[in-house]
Amino acid sequence: MKKLAGAIAVILLWNACKFNSEKKTLPIYGNRTPITKVVNGQTTTDTIYQTIPAFKFIDQYGDSINNKNLDGKIYVADFFFTTCPSICPIMQRNMLDVYNTFKNTNDVKILSYTIDPKHDSVAVLKKYADKLGITGNSWWFLQGKKDDTYRLAEKNYLVAVKPDSTVAGGYIHQGYFVLIDKKSRIRGAYDGTKPDEVKQLIADIKTLKSEPDQPAVK
């Protein structure tokens, strides 16, 4: 019995070492479609992963931001509104950790889409960003058509946001931080209200940066 326990412990330890020495990569989320091609008489199958489609929004400086601005960038997306009384302050407190870790890193960005564009004008967003101490171009507060935002949230980032007059602030939304890689694929979703998960997000961004198919920006 003792011997068995010893053997198990050795195996576990060995596995732990093995696991640690392997280079970690993050999973890829969303729908995937296999594409079969015939190249030089050989049949190969490629997998096409779900990606974030083209979009166009306005940032807190009044500049237009579209998916081209994010070519070759890793980014974190979330949905919020400036007058949100419930979870947004917690999310912003946690997102500030992400911001402070990567604000000088050229290929990591943060995109916070407002789900209340009627109230959250460019001027309101600028003021909000100023009060959070956000400068430069690493954290964009984005404003666009409400339908576009909701479609992007539900269909693409897989975060549910809906108007709901029964909830304080008038909107329910889940405080997810979604991690997007340099090829616009979804690589993770983290509860933005939980400091532990946001710590994991920061670690995962570092892992993602070192994946071989995430080359440094040209």
Next chain:
Amino acid sequence: MKLKIIGSISIILFVLTVTGMFTSCQSDEEIEFKRYYSSGSLVYQTKCQNCHGTHGEGLLRLIPPLTDSNYLKINKKSLACIVKYGLRGEINIKNKIFQEKMPPTGLAPIEIANVLTYVTNSFGNKSGTITNQQVEEDLAGCK
């Protein structure tokens, strides 16, 4: 000899009873304070912490901290109104101007008393129990 012993025993008993009474009186107040404070800490976690932070630190220039003992002292009589009806307009907290909006919380007077006892005795503040009765009086004077 016997008398002396009886005498000293009764003195000891007397001293014990008096200190006993004294400490039990004090701990009645203490117990009241602790009851308010610990219920208040629960109210704080569910109703205030998201905005004002785990340690009352606030959020940069968006949400003021609850560490300005001076502000809390000067405005002691308005705190219940702030918690019940919310607050808007310009305030100066720790030499920073805030011009934000705190929404009404809809708490009952006893919950307000609990949470205010917690806030005004945490985060470096220290000003004793704010009782249910005090809160009801203060609420009657809200503008």
